[in-house]
Amino acid sequence: MQSMQYPLNKLRENIASSFPSTTFKVLKEVKINIIKMELSITRPDDWHLHLRDGKLLEAVIPHSAHHFGRAIIMPNLKPPITTTAAAMAYRESILKALPINSGFTPLMTLYLTDSTTPAEIKLAKESGVIYAVKLYPAGATTNSQDGVTDLFGKCMPVIEEMVKHNMPLLVHGEVTSPEVDIFDREKVFIETVLSPLVLKFPQLKVVMEHVTTMDAVKFVESCAEGRIAATVTPQHLVLNRNSLFQGGLQPHNYCLPVLKRETHRQAIVSAVTSGSKRFFLGTDSAPHDRLKKECPCGCAGIYNAPVALAVYAKVFEEAGALDKLEAFTSFNGPDFYGLPRNTSKITLRKTPWKVPESFSYASGHVVPMFAGEMLDWLPSPV
Numbered sequence: 001m002q003s004m005q006y007p008l009n010k011l012r013e014n015i016a017s018s019f020p021s022t023t024f025k026v027l028k029e030v031k032i033n034i035i036k037m038e039l040s041i042t043r044p045d046d047w048h049l050h051l052r053d054g055k056l057l058e059a060v061i062p063h064s065a066h067h068f069g070r071a072i073i074m075p076n077l078k079p080p081i082t083t084t085a086a087a088m089a090y091r092e093s094i095l096k097a098l099p100i101n102s103g104f105t106p107l108m109t110l111y112l113t114d115s116t117t118p119a120e121i122k123l124a125k126e127s128g129v130i131y132a133v134k135l136y137p138a139g140a141t142t143n144s145q146d147g148v149t150d151l152f153g154k155c156m157p158v159i160e161e162m163v164k165h166n167m168p169l170l171v172h173g174e175v176t177s178p179e180v181d182i183f184d185r186e187k188v189f190i191e192t193v194l195s196p197l198v199l200k201f202p203q204l205k206v207v208m209e210h211v212t213t214m215d216a217v218k219f220v221e222s223c224a225e226g227r228i229a230a231t232v233t234p235q236h237l238v239l240n241r242n243s244l245f246q247g248g249l250q251p252h253n254y255c256l257p258v259l260k261r262e263t264h265r266q267a268i269v270s271a272v273t274s275g276s277k278r279f280f281l282g283t284d285s286a287p288h289d290r291l292k293k294e295c296p297c298g299c300a301g302i303y304n305a306p307v308a309l310a311v312y313a314k315v316f317e318e319a320g321a322l323d324k325l326e327a328f329t330s331f332n333g334p335d336f337y338g339l340p341r342n343t344s345k346i347t348l349r350k351t352p353w354k355v356p357e358s359f360s361y362a363s364g365h366v367v368p369m370f371a372g373e374m375l376d377w378l379p380s381p382v
């Protein structure tokens with residue numbers, strides 16, 4: 001491997017703050033290895049992933065399967081995955097689309113609607129392949145039109161059944177009322193839906209998906225560990241809302257919940273790099289065909305699967321917390337879900353690589369996050 005152009009001072013600072021017990025003498029001795037830096041970590045899982053279906057599924061699945069051991073598969077297809085039978089069929093098509101010899105395991109979810117029954121939850125649990133139920137407030141995001149219109153009025157028996165089976169509820173945490181400013185929708189959701197829900201069901205396990213605000217960070221930190229957790233995306237760790245408008249409208253940085261101001265981004269970075277067990281990796285990789293992003297009414301969703309690990313590594317490196325990366329990528333998620341941690345490893349090499357401009361597939365093109373830009377960390381299976 002080539003040695004890197006990386007300022008030695010910065011490297012020392014990073015290493016010293018990541019591994020405080022490391023002495024300067026040792027740093028000098030391992031200088032060569034530091035310059036050719038590699039991290040070997042337990043293979044990560046992705047606890048929030050959109051794989052879509054058909055040709056797009058075939059195109060994107062290798063990017064996730066290459067790096068991740070398992071992923072929680074979001075059910076917002078058209079039509080949505082509302083039954084155990086549909087989830088099992090979707091799982092089969094994912095397995096069929098996997099590269100040969102891939103060990104990737106899809107963990108399926110059910111899409112909650114006003115008419116989901118407790119019997120369906122029982123069936124889901126008994127299937128052994130469904131790990132969670134996803135709450136989309138109707139109209140909150142991509143393909144959420146069949147989502148829940150009245151959680152407290154319509155879904156209480158279903159939530160009770162989920163508690164009985166220890167089945168986590170995954171939430172897209174935004175209210176949909178048009179009078180609430182789009183930048184406040186997560187905060188208002190916490191106040192009006194999530195807090196009351198958690199109070200009403202102290203045993204319910206909840207994952208607040210793709211948190212974007214310091215309000216969400218504070219809420220999750222205030223709840224019992226092991227009961228309420230949050231996934232964090234690469235984009236909400238490295239981008240703020242300025243990047244939606246940098247030099248013109250940037251559709252490939254548009255996702256929901258929408259990027260927030262810098263202070264929120266900083267709060268999320270502090271939370272994940274603190275070593276808290278409450279936060280874990282969930283990319284929310286959400287591919288849309290290029291023509292559905294670059295058009296007069298572009299879809300929400302960032303395709304980040306090819307770059308996610310490189311971006312997470314950069315965030316932990318810059319925070320001087322590389323020693324905490326593995327818990328975030330590979331331990332906190334399975335521990336929360338009560339699943340074993342992966343036993344295989346992957347390597348992250350500190351080497352510059354260029355993100356492809358786009359990936360073509362049978363029905364068009366999909367543009368990844370940071371298309372055409374250079375990233376520092378290159379993941380590869382050991």
Ligand SMILES: NC(=O)N[C@@H](CC(=O)O)C(=O)O
Pocket residue numbers: 050076141142172254255256257284286287300301302
């Ligand atoms: N995050 C997004 O902006 N989009 C997701 C839906 C979601 O996770 O809310 C999608 O399915 O495209």
Ligand SMILES: [Zn+2]
Pocket residue numbers: 141172209210256257
């Ligand atoms: Zn969402």
Ligand SMILES: [Zn+2]
Pocket residue numbers: 048050074284286
């Ligand atoms: Zn999502």
